[in-house]
Structures are given as structure tokens and as C-alpha cells.
Amino acid sequence: MKFDTDEQEFLDKYDPSDYPSIAVAVDIVVFGISKSTPKSYRRLGKQSLNIMLVKRKEYPFKDKLALPGGFVLPEETIDETAKRVLKTKTELNEIYCEQLYTFGDINRDPRMRVISCAYIALVDTEKTQIKDAEWVDADIIKNTDLAFDHAVIIMEALKRLRGKINYTDIVFYMMPEKFTISQLQEIYETILQKKLLPAAFRRTISGKIIQTEEFTQNAGHRPSRLYRWIGNCADSVNK
């Protein structure tokens, strides 16, 4: 940018330390689906909605579980901070990530005033190696004492995910490449926290998936046809 002389003079005299300063952090709610080990060879493993958490190694809230996060550095945009934080926890670069909400309660961090710009990210856990982090079932998190206001951030993230699942395709960023209709329905039901009628569910997803010529190969029950997301090609990632 170029400014006229008066404006340039104003800018030269401007001292940022005259103004209230606040730290800005990014915290990310990373969602993924994980499978429990089936109790019987006749059943598929139950799928659950998981959130990536890290055990804090330092004060404040040392040893408590927290969302992965970090401070926004002077030379990076907020989106770049989000990408950097994700990179320290997973090896996958191409994951769905969007800004959620900015949390600004005055005492949310005991160190100093820290405003947190929260993001949500969706990953396919089967393709994602995680480092220094763990997947925790969203249902278990509800009864866990988390660091900072991260429980509030997670509630807001779940609300966003529930709101978006019906009018967008974002759920497929968490699905494996091929899945059965009932696996997909189980995920919808887990996120929406209600049972869905199969006929109504098929209407919801019609136009979003296409069938493959492959079937599940689990011994013990009838093979089910595998489907894939209609948008699942390389250039649709990170849209």
C-alpha cells in the first residue's frame, strides 16, 4: 500500500504498545471416525465419532486433555496457524478445515488475555497417522474435565457438524474411500444423535454417493455393497 505524506507520518509515529494487546491462539477440533474391535465375528465394529486431543505437557492445565492449538505468530495468517498446528499433529496435509468461531471470554486463559479462533477439521482416520495426540470418543469427552474452555469449543463444533451434515457433503471427509450404506447411516446417527429411518436416510444421501461393484467380505454375514462419495476425486479435497 502507498499512503500520502500525512498518512505516512501518522503511521511512522504510531506505537502499537500504546494500545491494548491480546494474544490470539488457534484451537482445532479435529473429527474422525474410529472403529471399535467387533465383539463377535458376526458383527462389524461399532463406529464412533472421535475428537483429537493432546495431553498438556506444561502449565496451565498440565496433564489435562486439550484441543491441539497454538499462538498466531506475527508472520502468519490465522489459517496458516491452523495449518501449522495440524501439521504438528498429523502427517496429512489435505484435510477439510474451516473456521468455527472466535472465543473471547476474558478469563479463558489464566496466563493472560488470549482470544481463541477455533477451527474444525475432518479427517479420514484410516489415512491419518497422528503424533503426540490421541483420538477420544466424543461421548466420553462429555464427561471429561478438559483444559481451558475447550469443552465449550467442542460443543460449538458438534453443533456446526450437526448443522452442516444435511446440507453439505463434509461428512465424507471422515469416511473411508468405500463404505456400506449402513456404515454411513451409523455415522449420521452418531453425529445427529438420533435414529434415522432407512428410507428417509436414503433420500438424504441420494445424489451424494454412487455404488461400486465391490462388496464387504466379512465372514459370517451377508456381503453388503460398497459405495463411494460422488465428490471423491483428488481435486475436491480442501474445497
Add this chain to the structure above:
Amino acid sequence: MKFDTDEQEFLDKYDPSDYPSIAVAVDIVVFGISKSTPKSYRRLGKQSLNIMLVKRKEYPFKDKLALPGGFVLPEETIDETAKRVLKTKTELNEIYCEQLYTFGDINRDPRMRVISCAYIALVDTEKTQIKDAEWVDADIIKNTDLAFDHAVIIMEALKRLRGKINYTDIVFYMMPEKFTISQLQEIYETILQKKLLPAAFRRTISGKIIQTEEFTQNAGHRPSRLYRWIGNCADSVNK
């Protein structure tokens, strides 16, 4: 909050000035509907979507139009900053206000690193006196050189408004208490930037409005029935 001795010691030694500091501002896109003076007594005045702008009195961007905004002070939450900024520009307290998005480009403010947490607010212009600000037609703003990245913020706000108009009732926060169906349709068309078929439009708004026993009283054309929003009672404001 209470902390154990080690944690308290850590906090006592913590020096915020060791960490990158950033200013956080709030900028608000306030939407309202205004009527032009009718060209003929046989026509109603055309309604247009307006955005509240202020002419900057100081550098940077002195004399340019900008969104109303202000820095987040140490003792206030981001929502409180938004309320304070609105209060300096309008006399109305009870207006619809929601967080939009946080903008964090590195050079968006020539003074220093300023991250802007943007809000949208919707007001009924007939009930709202504005101070040190003006209403500018959204169509005119598109061709106006605004301060900072406020043009980008406004684009995002218009996108949010367009997205929400069909699945929420927020449009009614901008409507007068009583309105005709065609006035309401004109607002939808202005926001969505397309013509709507009357039959389809009636389906969109069915369940959202109820008819009154009153009619327009403009000389020169057939009186039209007035309607009001079904949610228009005191306790639905600010939901």
C-alpha cells in the same frame, strides 16, 4: 480458578510480553432496508438493502468509508465490544447481532497487526436513529473504495445473509412491524439477487408470517393486505 502451587508459580512468572502480541478489533456489518422516494404516487418507493458505514475521521484511510468498529479492550469480551460499537452508532439496543468470521491477513491494517472479528447485525431502519454514520446501498458499495479489507468483510456478510435467509427468520429483524407480501418478496429478491416466482415465494414464507386485518393506504393503487412476522413479540428479539 484455583491452581496447585507449581501451577501458581508458573503463572506468577509468566510474562505476556514474551509472546507475540496482536490487536484485536471488531468490525460490524449492519444491514437495514431503506426506501427511496417513489417517482410516482401510483408506486411504492423501491426498497434497497443498505449497510451502515462511517466516514473515517482519522488516519489510516482518513475520509474513506469504513464499517463501524473498535478495538477489543482488555476488560471486555468480543461480544461486549460489538455491543459497545453498535451503541456508539445507533440508539437501539435490541438488535440482531451474530459473529460472522475472523479476518487475520497480516497486512490488513497498516498500523500494526490487527485481527478483526467481524459481526453482522440486522436492524429495522424505521426504528433506528443513527449517529455519525450513514446508510449506503449495498449495490453502490460494490463500486466504492472502502478502508482496510472492509469490502471483503462485506462480501462475506452478504454471503452469510443470503445463506441464512431461507432457513432462518433473520430477515424479519430488518422488516417494519407490518408489511405486504410484495414488500417482503422484494427484500428477498434484493438479498438473493434473483427474481422469485410468487407461488414459490409464498411457500418459502408460509409459517413465518400471519395476516393482519389492516391494508396499505396508498392513494392510486389497490390496497394490499399487511402481514406481520409470527415471531414478532418482545421476547423473540436477540434470540
